[in-house]
Amino acid sequence: MPCGEIIIVGDEILAGEVLDTNSFELARELADAGFNITQITAVGDNKAAIQEVLATALKRADLIVLTGGLGPTWDDKTVKAVADALGLPLEINEQTYAHLKEHLERQGLQFLPGHEKMALLPKGSQPIGIAFHACGFKLLYQNKILYFLPGVPKQMRQILQEQVLPDLKGRFPHRSILFKKTLRVFGISESEVQAKIETVLSRFPEVKASSLPHFPEVHLVLRTEKEAVLQQIVKEVKAILGNNIFGEDTETMAEVVGKLLLQKGYKLATAESLTGGLISHLITEVAGSSAYFERGVVTYSNEAKIEILGVPAEIIATYGAVSEPTARYMAEGIRRLAQSDIAVAVTGYAGPTGGPEAPVGTVFIALATQRRTKVSSYHFEGNREEVKIITAMTALDKIRRYLLS
């Protein structure tokens, strides 16, 4: 498998001012295209440091992708560092020069000395990205291919997808591309997933499996060279994990719930207390959700629970706002109001403090359907944000499991 390295240039990365998502995206896309990334290095806008990192990477890698330090002012250090690291002179690239001149003239702008500098590239470079008015170039050096891309994520992505990946695939036709399937799991822990599928995995030594926690989900990624083998192991893992797998690849829980609601022609309504609108926010992240999401209420105060949902005041007085009966009345109340097929309601303590009747993390989730209302109680661990997220996801998951049953 061809080995590659990624180099990220930018003081803002080393100062922790900007989260570097470029290396993540590059690594994922290159890995999926069959390249083996062995190192990612971030350095500052410092010519000596860029030069050293590049020279070291050249000793190991077949391909290098570098981003950043190519700003339109070329006040950045990457180009000079590249020229010095490779021992190449800088010269005007005619293609870039002509493009810049034409582009400026079309806009009625003057060609300035600064623009000429923009066309100055290490000898032998081919400009990339000029179609998107972005600076970038590629270079063949000692049988290795080097790409230099802008650090702006949107420009980087465009050049990567439209120029770098097609170019790389042509240069390395004999990559061993791995077929990949991500199974998204909710409701059981990472170690439970591992324990359950251990035996299956041991029968497929050619499959690389990794389970990745994506709170509060677990993503099981399976990779192998043969598509038929992947299909077989996916089938066996699905048989074991069953409904604990809620989706595949990029599917979200809310998308899956939405698809099931659409299939059945059901309408959904929500009544939220501790999640504060997060459940309906997740549902309405999905395009087309207005076809099945009727309404939601965020009844944060007792008065709202009583007035909007018709929870009897004496129920709250007797059992508390965070209780099984309150959750039940909330779900039945919103289902009646919305005249929806399904309604879900949540009440609980997200923290940092609990309440008179229960400690922080106590949550009741009620699912009301035409036939019956079922309330489940939970005790979730975590901070306020985490308790909100896991409660919202558990509520969506209850809807999903009900629709599948």
Place this chain on the structure above:
Amino acid sequence: MPCGEIIIVGDEILAGEVLDTNSFELARELADAGFNITQITAVGDNKAAIQEVLATALKRADLIVLTGGLGPTWDDKTVKAVADALGLPLEINEQTYAHLKEHLERQGLQFLPGHEKMALLPKGSQPIGIAFHACGFKLLYQNKILYFLPGVPKQMRQILQEQVLPDLKGRFPHRSILFKKTLRVFGISESEVQAKIETVLSRFPEVKASSLPHFPEVHLVLRTEKEAVLQQIVKEVKAILGNNIFGEDTETMAEVVGKLLLQKGYKLATAESLTGGLISHLITEVAGSSAYFERGVVTYSNEAKIEILGVPAEIIATYGAVSEPTARYMAEGIRRLAQSDIAVAVTGYAGPTGGPEAPVGTVFIALATQRRTKVSSYHFEGNREEVKIITAMTALDKIRRYLLS
């Protein structure tokens, strides 16, 4: 300034399966504490690679922080790579050994050979993180300080904050700590911010200013060695940007709105259509928000707008659900229902498609108070998620500006 390097170990980072947030957090915290991070390197779970990266970093840095490859099974490669890179033998660390034994006994669990392996560290190491039941150690080597932390972000963060940073500050008392202030701006663009404060910045050449886009906010970060200078420039920038600055440092828009509501003793209610609950979700992210957030409704369907909020059916029929009059009736309806001092309502098209009366991105935001209701219309650019976020933030910002006026 002491120079540091960060090393991240993990196949999942190089395969683009997990976004590395550890290096971002480490870089930010170390920079804020007065250390100069010169390189961040990610390598796989590969002993030779870890060894090489560590040996190279040791030639340049005064301090090294490495995360990952220290899993509880110690099947990971970091410890052996460290021992080999530094030429140190592995030996049982008595402190870790005793802690593990006691911890297991207290839980009624057996001490197994695998546990003994967990106490095996390079000679001279001091365990860190055992108080949190996490693996980690530090090592003084050739007058350099090396920290090895678990890759689990939560454990990494805890050890960093409670052990690494205090330890480092004690070891390097003569750091030139930069005083830093982040001003959070909403409502004007990054280039507007730059244009407005250009003149001020030019009068403070000793201040390093960076404006960072954090969609949909702009964060203006000011850094300088003298606290008095920082205070002066912050004062001048605030005078220019005024209420466009909504918060400082880590304050969120919802926190600021919450503080202002508390100060005035006002209650808030929300009625959301396109944002689908995101506004109330953001408000209820803040601990203690139940003191001022009364209730919210997500009236996604026309029926919900009519039934819950009392929007007249003929208003929707005549002007459409996405219109100035509908937004007005929604805000007034929820304010009346909740008997709140302030109410905000939003209606619009988040996309991917628009509607009969307006294109995608069209949004109406209404703010109802005891004195009057004001509706503003917007046309936001972006995908569905972005339109939801910028609408929710704009709604919160309208409440903030009203409370400040």
